[in-house]
Amino acid sequence: MLPDSTTPRERADFDGDHDCWPQLLIEWADWNNAEATAVRWLHPALTTAERDGRLGQWFFVRKHPHWRLRYLGDTTARTYLAQTLEKLTDTGEVTRWVDGIYEPETLAFGGATAMTTAHRLFHDDSRNILDYLVRQRTTESPREPGRRELGVMLISAFLRGAELDWYEQGDVWNRIAQLRGTNNDAPSHPLPITRQQRQNMQRLMTADAARLAKSGPLEPIRDWLDAFAVAGNVLHEYAQHGQLERGLRAVLAHHAVFTWNRLGLSAQEQRTLSERATTVVMNNHSTK
Numbered sequence: 001m002l003p004d005s006t007t008p009r010e011r012a013d014f015d016g017d018h019d020c021w022p023q024l025l026i027e028w029a030d031w032n033n034a035e036a037t038a039v040r041w042l043h044p045a046l047t048t049a050e051r052d053g054r055l056g057q058w059f060f061v062r063k064h065p066h067w068r069l070r071y072l073g074d075t076t077a078r079t080y081l082a083q084t085l086e087k088l089t090d091t092g093e094v095t096r097w098v099d100g101i102y103e104p105e106t107l108a109f110g111g112a113t114a115m116t117t118a119h120r121l122f123h124d125d126s127r128n129i130l131d132y133l134v135r136q137r138t139t140e141s142p143r144e145p146g147r148r149e150l151g152v153m154l155i156s157a158f159l160r161g162a163e164l165d166w167y168e169q170g171d172v173w174n175r176i177a178q179l180r181g182t183n184n185d186a187p188s189h190p191l192p193i194t195r196q197q198r199q200n201m202q203r204l205m206t207a208d209a210a211r212l213a214k215s216g217p218l219e220p221i222r223d224w225l226d227a228f229a230v231a232g233n234v235l236h237e238y239a240q241h242g243q244l245e246r247g248l249r250a251v252l253a254h255h256a257v258f259t260w261n262r263l264g265l266s267a268q269e270q271r272t273l274s275e276r277a278t279t280v281v282m283n284n285h286s287t288k
Helices: 008-012 031-051 075-090 112-138 147-161 166-179 195-206 209-215 219-240 248-263 267-282
Strands: 022-028 058-063 066-071 094-101
Touching: 022 031, 022 075, 031 066, 031 075, 031 112, 058 112, 058 248, 066 075, 075 094, 112 219, 112 248, 147 166, 147 195, 147 209, 147 219, 147 248, 147 267, 166 248, 166 267, 195 267, 209 219, 219 248, 248 267
Parallel strands: none
Antiparallel strands: 022 066, 022 094, 058 066
């Protein structure tokens, strides 16, 4: 049962059976060109199918050498997506694609109830990422934040939505850094942060996103920021009602890693950003 504080859309989108999502594994001929191909072909195909009702929610995950596309839909949806991918195979942009089995990380995301919120956020995030990539390729002088800046702003909105105080947010940033610090080639201690880097990071973490999104440079990503704020608040309510099967901060950190993977940030970029954010909260010292 969902807590009373969830929105009508959240209740309507309760999918119950989390094993019912078909999955397509898409292997790109050129991994580095996958985004451009997705913008040209997948974005319009998914947008059209969602608009005309053939697809419900959908989202993608980047895991080399595949993009894993997961969706809610019947055989009509599968046929439509198969036709799109066959065209890309014929043109040589996709090496191959196969049906896969999606196994949700239900406990990692807080349990069955919280997994519904995760799926809604995955969908909103995936749709907005493709929209963002389209704008980046069609606008001469994009005014929107770059990916790293955007990644920090989205997660900051998420943490504020979850009603975490400043130091609780710092703990989540540290958890993200720990999750991304398993590479043996990575330095064992956080890299020094300059005063300017600290100021820039703090500005991103504390930006008045709601005001800037009304008519300022963040207007194109207003719904995106809202989606993270709403999801964070829903997870907070689940925690308050004892409906999370994992700690709230652990769930938020897990979401952050998935969000940044989907956005295309490397593991090293994720570690650097999260370490800097942790330093902003927990340590006032910086180099010149």
